[in-house]
Structures are given as C-alpha cells and as structure tokens.
Amino acid sequence: xxxxxxxxxxxxxxxxxxxxxxxxxxxxxxxxxxxxxxxxxxxxxxxxxxxxxxxxxxxxxxxxxxxxxxxxxxxxxxxxxxxxxxxxxxxxxxxxxxxxxxxxxxxxxxxxxxxxxxxxxxxxxxxxxxxxxxxxxxxxxxxxxxxxxxxxxxxxxxxxxxxxxxxxxxxxxxxxxxxxxxxxxxxxxxxxxxxxxxxxxxxxxxxxxxxxxxxxxxxxxxxxxxxxxxxxxxxxxxxxxxxxxxxxxxxxxxxxxxxxxxxxxxxxxxxxxxxxxxxxxxxxxxxxxxxxxxxxxxxxxxxxxxxxxxxxxxxxxxxxxxxxxxxxxxxxxxxxxxxxxxxxxxxxxxxxxxxxxxxxxxxxxxxxxxxxxxxxxxxxxxxxxxxxxxxxxxxxxxxxxxxxxxxxxxxxxxx
Amino acid sequence: xxxxxxxxxxxxxxxxxxxxxxxxxxxxxxxxxxxxxxxxxxxxxxxxxxxxxxxxxxxxxxxxxxxxxxxxxxxxxxxxxxxxxxxxxxxxxxxxxxxxxxxxxxxxxxxxxxxxxxxxxxxxxxxxxxxxxxxxxxxxxxxxxxxxxxxxxxxxxxxxxxxxxxxxxxxxxxxxxxxxxxxxxxxxxxxxxxxxxxxxxxxxxxxxxxxxxxxxxxxxxxxxxxxxxxxxxxxxxxxxxxxxxxxxxxxxxxxxxxxxxxxxxxxxxxxxxxxxxxxxxxxxxxxxxxxxxxxxxxxxxxxxxxxxxxxxxxxxxxxxxxxxxxxxxxxxxxxxxxxxxxxxxxxxxxxxxxxxxxxxxxxxxxxxxxxxxxxxxxxxxxxxxxxxxxxxxxxxxxxxxxxxxxxxxxxxxxx
Numbered sequence: 001x002x003x004x005x006x007x008x009x010x011x012x013x014x015x016x017x018x019x020x021x022x023x024x025x026x027x028x029x030x031x032x033x034x035x036x037x038x039x040x041x042x043x044x045x046x047x048x049x050x051x052x053x054x055x056x057x058x059x060x061x062x063x064x065x066x067x068x069x070x071x072x073x074x075x076x077x078x079x080x081x082x083x084x085x086x087x088x089x090x091x092x093x094x095x096x097x098x099x100x101x102x103x104x105x106x107x108x109x110x111x112x113x114x115x116x117x118x119x120x121x122x123x124x125x126x127x128x129x130x131x132x133x134x135x136x137x138x139x140x141x142x143x144x145x146x147x148x149x150x151x152x153x154x155x156x157x158x159x160x161x162x163x164x165x166x167x168x169x170x171x172x173x174x175x176x177x178x179x180x181x182x183x184x185x186x187x188x189x190x191x192x193x194x195x196x197x198x199x200x201x202x203x204x205x206x207x208x209x210x211x212x213x214x215x216x217x218x219x220x221x222x223x224x225x226x227x228x229x230x231x232x233x234x235x236x237x238x239x240x241x242x243x244x245x246x247x248x249x250x251x252x253x254x255x256x257x258x259x260x261x262x263x264x265x266x267x268x269x270x271x272x273x274x275x276x277x278x279x280x281x282x283x284x285x286x287x288x289x290x291x292x293x294x295x296x297x298x299x300x301x302x303x304x305x306x307x308x309x310x311x312x313x314x315x316x317x318x319x320x321x322x323x324x325x326x327x328x329x330x331x332x333x334x335x336x337x338x339x340x341x342x343x344x345x346x347x348x349x350x351x352x353x354x355x356x357x358x359x360x361x362x363x364x365x366x367x368x369x370x371x372x373x374x375x376x377x378x379x380x381x382x383x384x385x386x387x388x389x390x391x392x393x394x395x396x397x398x399x400x401x402x403x404x405x406x407x408x409x410x411x412x413x414x415x
Numbered sequence: 416x417x418x419x420x421x422x423x424x425x426x427x428x429x430x431x432x433x434x435x436x437x438x439x440x441x442x443x444x445x446x447x448x449x450x451x452x453x454x455x456x457x458x459x460x461x462x463x464x465x466x467x468x469x470x471x472x473x474x475x476x477x478x479x480x481x482x483x484x485x486x487x488x489x490x491x492x493x494x495x496x497x498x499x500x501x502x503x504x505x506x507x508x509x510x511x512x513x514x515x516x517x518x519x520x521x522x523x524x525x526x527x528x529x530x531x532x533x534x535x536x537x538x539x540x541x542x543x544x545x546x547x548x549x550x551x552x553x554x555x556x557x558x559x560x561x562x563x564x565x566x567x568x569x570x571x572x573x574x575x576x577x578x579x580x581x582x583x584x585x586x587x588x589x590x591x592x593x594x595x596x597x598x599x600x601x602x603x604x605x606x607x608x609x610x611x612x613x614x615x616x617x618x619x620x621x622x623x624x625x626x627x628x629x630x631x632x633x634x635x636x637x638x639x640x641x642x643x644x645x646x647x648x649x650x651x652x653x654x655x656x657x658x659x660x661x662x663x664x665x666x667x668x669x670x671x672x673x674x675x676x677x678x679x680x681x682x683x684x685x686x687x688x689x690x691x692x693x694x695x696x697x698x699x700x701x702x703x704x705x706x707x708x709x710x711x712x713x714x715x716x717x718x719x720x721x722x723x724x725x726x727x728x729x730x731x732x733x734x735x736x737x738x739x740x741x742x743x744x745x746x747x748x749x750x751x752x753x754x755x756x757x758x759x760x761x762x763x764x765x766x767x768x769x770x771x772x773x774x775x776x777x778x779x780x781x782x783x784x785x786x787x788x789x790x791x792x793x794x795x796x797x798x799x800x801x802x803x804x805x806x807x808x809x810x811x812x813x814x815x816x817x818x819x820x821x822x823x824x825x826x827x828x829x830x
Binding site: 020021024025036037039056057058059060061062072073074077078079080082087089090093111112113114115116117118119120121122123124125126137138139140141142143144145206209210212213214216220221222224230233234235236237259260323327328330334335352353354 | 435436439440451452454471472473474475476477487488489492493494495497502504505508526527528529530531532533534535536537538539540541552553554555556557558559560621624625627628629631635636637639645648649650651652674675738742743745749750767768769
C-alpha cells in the first residue's frame with residue numbers, strides 16, 4: 001500500500017526517493033501523482049516528509065491535480081543552466097538536478113525510480129554523482145523495488161478500479177464471442193463477413209479495438225487474438241491476415257488499462273469454434289482441471305510459487321514439459337502460473353521458481369491464475385486466465401465472471 | 416536516416432550500441448525492430464555489423480518479424496544465473512548481460528539507449544561496469560543522442576506513414592467541428608446534447624476517442640481539448656466537466672500515433688463557436704499572421720531556432736512576453752515554435768534558443784510550426800499547428816490540409 005512507502009524506505013535505508021519521467025506510462029510516477037499530462041517531471045520524497053513534484057511551467061495545472069506540492073523547473077531557467085554548463089546538455093541536466101537536490105536538502109542514499117529514457121538518465125546521474133559525492137544513487141530490480149513492493153497490496157479503491165476494468169473486459173469478450181458465433185461459414189470451414197469475404201484475425205481485432213474504445217479501456221500493450229500455430233506460441237499476438245476457421249484453437253488474451261496509464265485487468269479464454277479436435281479437447285480439459293485444482297487449493301499467505309510447483313507437477317504427470325524439469329521449454333507448459341496485476345500488467349507477487357518466498361497470497365494482492373499448454377508444431381495452444389483479489393478476510397474473489405466453454409456453438413452451422 | 420547509424424557510431428567513437436526494453440513505446444527499439452509485442456529485449460549492434468536481438472523465448476515469433484538476427488535469453492537460463500548470483504537479482508541481470516556481451520564480443524565504448532525502468536537499468540549497469548572494466552557505457556541527452564540524430568531525417572516511406580496519420584487526424588478534427596456546430600444552444604450559450612443536457616468537454620473527448628479508434632489512430636499521449644482558462648495553459652488537457660460554450664477559445668491539439676508505437680502526427684486548431692470576443696479575434700489574427708510569415712520565410716538548411724527568433728520578435732512587437740526576453744514566461748508566447756515529429760512526438764530538430772545550430776530545416780526533416788498566445792487570466796489561449804515535411808527538393812510540404820477558421824458558425828444559432 002502507498003502508506004508503506006516510508007516504512008519501505010526505512011527498511012531499505014533510503015534517505016530519499018526520486019521518481020523521474022512522465023505521469024503516464026510510468027507506473028511509479030502514476031502511483032504517486034494519479035496520472036495526468038505531466039511529462040519529464042521529477043518527484044522527490046525525503047523519508048518521513050511529503051513528496052514534492054517538479055514540472056515544466058506549462059504543465060503546472062495538470063501537475064496540481066495530483067494534490068502534491070508543485071514546484072516549477074522555471075525556478076532554474078534552462079538558458080541560465082545552459083550557460084553555466086557551457087552548452088553541455090548532460091551537465092545542464094545534472095546541474096538542474098543538483099540545484100533541486102540542494103533546494104530540498106537531499107543527500108545520502110537516494111532510491112531511483114521511473115520509466116524513462118535510459119541514455120539521458122544514465123548520463124545525467126553519472127555526472128551528478130561526480131558533482132554530489134554526498135549522494136549515493138540506489139537502483140533496484142523491478143521485482144524487488146520499493147514501488148513494486150508498495151504496489152503489491154491494493155486498497156479497496158484500487159481493487160474497485162481493477163474490477164471495473166474486468167467488467168469492461170468481459171463485456172468485450174462476450175461481444176466478440178457473439179460476433180464470431182453469428183458468422184456464416186464457408187464449405188471449407190472459413191468464417192465469412194457479411195459481404196461474403198473471409199473473416200480475418202485483423203477484422204476481429206479491429207472490432208475488439210472499437211469495443212474497447214467505447215468503454216475507455218485502452219489496449220496499451222495490445223492484446224492477443226491468435227489462431228492455430230500462433231495460439232501455440234504464448235506471446236504471439238496473432239497474424240492479421242490469418243483466416244478465422246472452425247475447429248482451431250483460438251487464444252484470446254486481453255489486458256486493457258484505464259485511459260491515461262492506470263489500472264489493468266488481465267483475462268484469457270481459449271475457444272474452438274463449432275467443434276473441437278479430440279486432442280485439443282483433451283489438452284483443454286487438462287488446463288481446466290489444473291486451473292480448478294489451483295483455485296481449490298489456494299490458501300492465504302502461501303508463497304505464490306507453490307502453486308507453480310503444483311501446476312508443473314500436474315502437467316508433468318500428464319507427460320508435458322514444464323519449467324520444473326526443463327529450462328526454458330518451448331512446448332508444453334512454458335511459463336509461470338500467474339502474476340500480480342495493478343498499474344503494471346505484470347507485478348508482484350510473481351510465481352516463477354526464482355520468485356522470493358515473500359511473494360505470497362497476502363491479503364490485498366491481486367493476481368492472475370493462468371495455466372496453459374502450447375504445441376505450436378501441432379498448431380494449437382491453450383490458456384485460461386482470470387484475475388483474483390485476495391480479500392482481507394482471506395477469500396479469493398474472482399473480479400470478473402465469464403464462462404469457461406471451449407467449444408463455442410455456431411448459430412448458423414452444424415457439424 | 417537509419418543508414419546513418421554506423422557513421423554516427425563512428426563520429427561518436429562508439430564500438431557498439433545497446434538498446435534495451437520493449438519494441439513498443441520505446442522509440443529506439445521500435446526504430447530498429449519495427450515494433451511488435453517484444454518485451455524486455457536487448458538489441459546489440461557492433462559498429463559495421465548487423466544488429467542482434469535477444470528476446471524471451473515466448474516472444475521469438477514476434478521478434479522474428481523484425482527481420483533481425485534473433486537469439487533467445489533461454490541460452491542463459493535464469494535459474495542457472497540465479498544460482499550463480501546467489502539469488503541477487505541485480506547480479507543475475509548483470510551476469511546475463513555479461514554473457515551476452517562475451518558471446519558477441521562487445522567491448523570498448525558502448526552507447527546505451529532505450530526507454531525502460533531506470534532503477535533496474537541503473538543497478539544492472541553499475542554492477543556490469545564492475546564485472547566488465549573493458550566496457551565503458553556512454554549515455555547521451557535525448558536531443559543529442561545517436562537515435563534522435565538518425566531519426567531526424569526521414570525516408571519517403573516514413574513520411575508516407577506520417578502523412579497517413581495526418582489524414583486520419585484531420586478527418587477526426589473535421590468530424591469534431593461538424594458535431595459541435597450542429598448542436599443546439601441554450602439561452603446562456605451552453606451547447607446541448609441531443610437529450611437536452613449540457614455538452615461537456617468529457618463528452619466531446621469521448622467522441623474523439625471513438626473516431627480515433629475507428630482509424631487505428633491511437634491517442635497514446637492523450638490529446639488537448641480545452642476551453643477558456645484551460646486553453647490559456649498550453650499543456651492543460653481540458654477539464655472533463657467543463658461545459659461547451661459559445662464565444663470561448665477552444666484549443667484542440669491532437670497528436671495520434673500508429674497503433675503499436677509507430678509514427679505520430681501533430682496538429683492544433685483554435686476555435687470560437689458562434690462568435691468571437693473582439694480581443695480574442697485580435698490575438699488569433701496575430702497568431703495567424705506570424706504563422707503565415709514563418710511559412711513564407713522558411714528556407715532550406717536554416718537553423719530552426721532562427722524562426723523562433725522571428726516569432727519572438729513579432730510577438731514582442733505586439734507587446735507580448737516571449738522566451739527571448741523573459742525566462743520561462745507564464746503568459747504571452749511561452750513555448751518554442753515547433754519540433755520534429757516521428758516515432759517521438761517531440762524530436763529533432765528542436766527550435767528552442769538552446770537548440771544546436773545543426774538542428775536545421777534539412778531535406779528530410781518533418782517538423783511542426785505552432786505559434787501560440789496564452790492568457791489564462793483572461794480565460795483564453797490560441798495555437799495554430801501543422802506538420803510539414805522538408806522535401807528533398809527543398810520545398811515545405813504541408814502533410815495534411817485543414818482550414819484555419821477561428822469562428823465556427825453554428826448551424827442552429829445566430830447572434
């Protein structure tokens with residue numbers, strides 16, 4: 001939670017934290033400011049003190065919406081800094097940061113955060129480090145960073161926003177299923193558009209994009225709608241020119257975000273239109289079985305990776321490769337069971353075997369559960385994914401309900 | 416141009432370049448890969464050699480679409496690295512990068528690029544630097560970076576993509592104007608929706624978002640649609656609950672991007688619905704006059720900032736503050752004249768006074784021209800912006816045509 005930040009600073013022995021970059025598409029800055037059109041800002045928080053946000057003068061009104069203390073870069077006009085730096089752009093930026101640090105009395109161990117241009121950041125900080133030996137910059141892995149740790153547990157207000165995105169997400173999935181199952185089908189089992197031409201992945205994706213836009217649900221990292229072999233490669237987004245056909249596995253993994261860089265939802269269904277090949281049905285049933293088994297066994301405060309182990313053991317018992325015994329498998333069960341969801345589409349707690357034991361099903365975490373099987377050479381792939389909230393009372397709450405049917409019956413086609 | 420990269424590496428004395436991060440929302444990586452759903456990738460190019468792209472095994476198919484040589488992180492399994500690093504996440508990432516560098520024989524001066532998590536990047540590189548004293552990492556300011564310099568001039572294919580976004584942009588602007596001028600108007604000059612309730616900025620923005628989605632034009636950094644005082648603050652995005660009224664200045668600055676993180680277009684019009692206040696008309700006419708004057712005087716290979724000077728001189732002659740004589744003015748003409756547009760919404764050439772002389776109207780650049788005046792206390796602001804291509808034959812080509820009317824006549828209302 002946000003109120004954990006000072007305690008985390010204490011635990012990490014940080015005297016101050018600095019967050020750089022824009023308020024959008026930059027999770028730590030969004031977390032601190034609530035978003036808005038504020039670019040190239042610098043947020044500074046000393047331990048035990050309130051955060052101060054420096055921004056461009058033109059963006060003062062947008063920045064003020066954050067409710068934070070706002071100061072303007074104009075206090076240190078660029079043209080003056082430029083002269084002081086003899087036209088050296090890196091030094092100019094380092095000098096501005098130095099003046100900001102001196103104004104606020106920042107020194108000691110300073111945690112560094114944000115999603116920004118790494119070239120300019122690395123150059124500026126390296127120079128600033130020479131100007132200010134009294135400061136020690138501290139970087140952290142994403143997984144163990146202060147912000148990912150604070151964000152790991154959510155307030156009810158945050159959960160409400162994720163649930164709202166879940167509602168939009170499942171509405172769009174329902175519209176997609178209704179659209180697909182209403183299509184005419186050619187003799188060769190290709191779906192047809194109203195004008196009689198073949199329906200492509202690209203056509204379906206365009207409709208999905210519109211349905212998302214109507215709901216202010218932004219596919220900021222795209223979405224996966226793939227068929228056949230592509231469905232067998234977990235992160236293949238789908239080939240726009242592929243034709244929609246009956247009896248092929250379709251993986252639809254959709255993870256829209258609030259407009260302006262806010263909270264995500266994450267959801268996957270696998271479908272086979274009209275009928276399923278027997279082998280596909282068998283593999284789907286396995287994915288469904290372990291999904292159900294994981295859900296039945298989830299217990300408060302257990303490390304998330306324990307369920308990755310359970311999933312691997314199950315899939316290995318069925319003869320599939322998994323990351324438990326095969327490093328980086330390219331078929332079978334090839335990823336981890338799930339991840340936290342928030343302002344980051346992937347965040348703590350993680351469930352991979354290298355995840356730390358403190359990434360647990362603690363009260364307040366929001367996680368995905370998403371077992372899958374992938375056989376690109378067989379032209380098929382499967383994944384079922386939902387997003388759950390571990391409630392303060394210890395119950396796992398599904399944040400958006402949707403049926404698990406694998407075969408979707410076509411309205412105008414019978415086998 | 417992309418083919419300048421080796422020459423730029425030579426000029427900057429770089430033995431290799433490393434680009435990190437995802438292919439989307441990361442201009443240098445998009446430039447090298449053409450986009451696609453490839454996250455947390457590492458691209459390495461030694462001078463005079465072809466680029467190699469390391470990616471997660473699951474994303475190999477998406478990565479292959481780049482046409483680059485693809486290698487998989489799975490060559491160095493994370494679980495092994497994790498053991499080698501005794502569970503230290505930063506060291507684990509540094510060890511992986513070290514193995515990649517050793518595999519490819521990377522050493523010497525290595526330019527660092529990409530838009531990524533700065534905390535993990537800073538931590539990893541600081542550790543890697545200790546492991547590999549034979550490597551010197553080089554960061555650059557955005558403005559002077561190798562990629563911004565390469566991207567500064569565009570191929571005809573790149574210009575065609577920007578022009579296409581311009582077409583979509585002006586179509587959406589036309590739909591917006593048609594919608595607004597068709598509204599009923601209440602006695603107090605507030606515009607009404609079909610259901611008789613007042614039309615808000617939020618309502619208009621929602622329509623614009625839908626029209627953009629229909630065209631696969633993504634408002635990845637939002638857009639500005641603001642009225643009255645907000646129009647007087649250049650980067651205020653507009654307050655969703657503000658009512659649409661006659662006779663108020665409306666600044667509509669729209670800069671959509673190709674889906675998946677490609678090329679932008681940048682465009683602004685200022686409108687006053689039904690009628691204009693005399694002072695507003697006068698200020699608008701000044702903005703229009705200097706816009707026209709700049710266009711008439713633009714010459715091939717002149718430093719862009721010369722036109723910033725021309726614009727400031729004109730506005731000062733009319734009694735306005737400008738950055739020429741006032742550091743960081745908060746009213747009058749408060750920004751610079753324009754900027755390059757490409758995969759970045761703001762890129763070289765820049766026109767601010769601190770821009771280098773080599774940021775010129777060279778053949779192949781694509782720039783905005785956007786003079787404006789801002790008086791938040793008077794409740795008004797003005798900007799006119801179009802995007803131009805400096806053609807190889809030296810002519811300035813407007814990439815999307817749109818009328819410059821300030822007062823938009825209301826179809827169902829007369830003064």
